[in-house]
Amino acid sequence: MTRLLASILLVFGLIAGTAHAGENLGPEVPEALGPPHPEGNAYWRANHMKLLLHDRDLTMRLGEREIEASLKACVTCHAQTGPDAVPIPVNESGQFCAVCHEFAAVRIDCFQCHTASPDVASVRLLLRKYPDEAELVAFLEGMKLEGTDE
Amino acid sequence: MAKTVYQELKPTARFWIPGLLIGAFLIAAAWAVYQAEHYGHIVTGMNNQVVWGLPHVFAIFLIVAASGALNVASIASVFGRAAYKPMARLSALLAIALLAGGLAVLVLDLGRPDRLIVAMTKYNFRSIFAWNIYLYTGFFAVVGAYLFVQMARGMHEKWVRRVGIVAFLWRLALTTGTGSIFGWLVARPGYDAAIMAPLFIAMSFSFGLAVFLLVQQLLFALAGRPVGAGLIHRLGRLLGIFVALVLYFTAIQHLTALYAAEHADIERFILREGGIYTALFWGGQVLIGGLLPLVLVFHPAAAARPAATLLAAGLVIIGGFAQLYVIVIAGQAFPLESFPGYEVSSSFFDGVVAHYSPSLVELALGLGGIALALTITALGAIVLRILPQELSDSALDPTATAASSNAA
Amino acid sequence: MKLPALKTPAKDITEISRRELLRSGAALATVALAPGVTLMAFGGTPAAAAPADPGRRWGLLIDVNRCASDCDACVRACSEENGWKLDGNPETDAQWIRKVDLKDRETGREVSLPVMCQHCENPPCVDVCPTGASMKRADGIVLVDKHVCIGCRYCMMACPFKARSFIHEPLEGQKSHAPRGKGTVESCTLCVHRVDEGGTPACVEACGRTGNGAMIFGDLNDPESEISRRLADYPSITLREDMRLNPGVHYSNL
Known part of the structure; x- marks a missing residue:
């Protein structure tokens, strides 16, 4: 009896230990720009592949464009912006997709065809929750420069 | 007739050289697959006009020859010719090996071979290609079962016959499916003909038996076991009939097309003005793969020598590759007629004969398929009791002894 | 699509309620720059709500x-x-x-x-x-x-x-x-x-x-x-x- 108890305690101890270790060893995911998912990050972390797979068929085969899980929307919201205001592809090392997929050693081929960067750099800057004045000024300056190029 | 004793092939020192040679081809094929995977199909000679190239010539040859290699077993158990029975196991093993080699080439040439699982799980049953996936995998199962009932101890003869009949019908369906990949391509004037299915069946009889003859000879030579001259002579005459059958269907195919004015251009292209394709048709398919083998197996002086029959088998294989090259490549190189009555030109090679020159990558991949088929055959013969101890004429049929000693 | 209902794709398409679901990410593509000035990033036009219409060719x-x-x-x-x-x-x-x-x-x-x-x-x-x-x-x-x-x-x-x-x-x-x-x-x-x-x-x-x-x-x-x-x-x-x-x-x- 005591042996059984001891082993149960040991198992619990191990689980608690690994769970605790997991917190420290997990990848550091870059913060997204939009508001949090109402379903929670844990839900999306566990189900994003199923949701993306499901919704891609809705768009691709049925022409349904208003979907919950669109790769394009993921990329737009989750891509980080470099110091030069140019978005960093989400499949680059340390970026949103790569950081977990490298950690979990799961290879994805999404970005062999899909672009890993959001469409327009300027839109991305404005999508931020609190764009500060300096950024807005820099953006407007950039718009001017683009205008003179044309 | 004495009871046939089957025995595993002993891997002796004689296997070193052919083994290393085959290994080199397999390594070359692995290199080719890596090239195409890493850089894309740009490293092949294929392009947006000729989308199927040399790998498909090799793959289709191997797949067609696979079903033909089963003939010897079918003759023994379906048509009840006991003299062919000792070779039936090798016939079934070779059929499986050739199909595996052909499919490997086909799959590794896909744009996305990593998605093989998609091809195995998602089907469009309007596609003859999808049907073929079932025909190919089913062929492995049916011929595997056929080999099993032949080799299982205490298996009643009736089961060999029954499974043999299923395997025979399956191989006919398989080659019909392979021919129909081209026969049902309504858009291209070089294809779009129901005769493709029976033509491919005739080709499978011919190529398959030719490959069987050579592989049997090679394995028995390596094993140091005798093959009777009378047996080779008989198989050679059978090969002659199949070669004539291929020539017959080819003649009908082109005569029918020549009769229709709308097909005059493609016929002129293949039969007269197609350069390499015309040369391969007349020189490769008709002369080397047709007329010469016929002389070698039917002319009394030549047919008496086993070497002549084996040479004929080799020529049939060369002619077979030429024929498939003409079917697969020339059929695509000839321009599509989207605008009848017009001279056409564009940046996308409309209206002109498409250019195609195969690259080393494609050749290495195709030859790797052959090497794989030979590897599987040899390994099968080493671990299983596939090969009879002897195929001398006296062992096969005592009454044939006199004839063969005369012939030799 | 309702998130938990993964197995019934086709049936959900006409459901109105799915549009009322708070859409994450994509819904926020419209950003107010200043009063009266908005920036449309992607999606959002009324036509996008309908799937391919079998009545059209x-x-x-x-x-x-x-x-x-x-x-x-x-x-x-x-x-x-x-x-x-x-x-x-x-x-x-x-x-x-x-x-x-x-x-x-x-x-x-x-x-x-x-x-x-x-x-x-x-x-x-x-x-x-x-x-x-x-x-x-x-x-x-x-x-x-x-x-x-x-x-x-x-x-x-x-x-x-x-x-x-x-x-x-x-x-x-x-x-x-x-x-x-x-x-x-x-x-x-x-x-x-x-x-x-x-x-x-x-x-x-x-x-x-x-x-x-x-x-x-x-x-x-x-x-x-x-x-x-x-x-x-x-x-x-x-x-x-x-x-x-x-x-x-x-x-x-x-």
């Missing part, structure tokens, strides 16, 4: 007489819109649309016209595709689902118009609305991303901008659409009519 009418032989505005517009380009390898580079010059062998009449995927009602490419990657949408647009394309190229063998291209090399810098990648087959999508938002294909727009106005886009099933009225009033043909594929692309004055 999108098609093109190309007036060959108005197509100038030295003009390739449609080709350039398509290339720009969808991110493909002729890159020095004409044999292997993708061409979703091309200008074809024709000369009548009997009369010597010369014409020039664009050829792209003809968006057949009975497309041979869809019939032959082993995995169902080649597909026709409910509204008649023929597409390649590159998620299930294995790159066998049988559709390219089957297409009577040489409308399809195989991607021979790894690619970078694709457009977000036109994913393309090595080892798969592709062709004109009739700018499905524009059509789904109520727009017009890039080639048609570009042709209009040149002043030639040789291309009209519209719903062949709607008798009131401009394309249907033109087809009813003037003679036109489709390519390879003998094959009875009923292409969605019509040519007049050919």
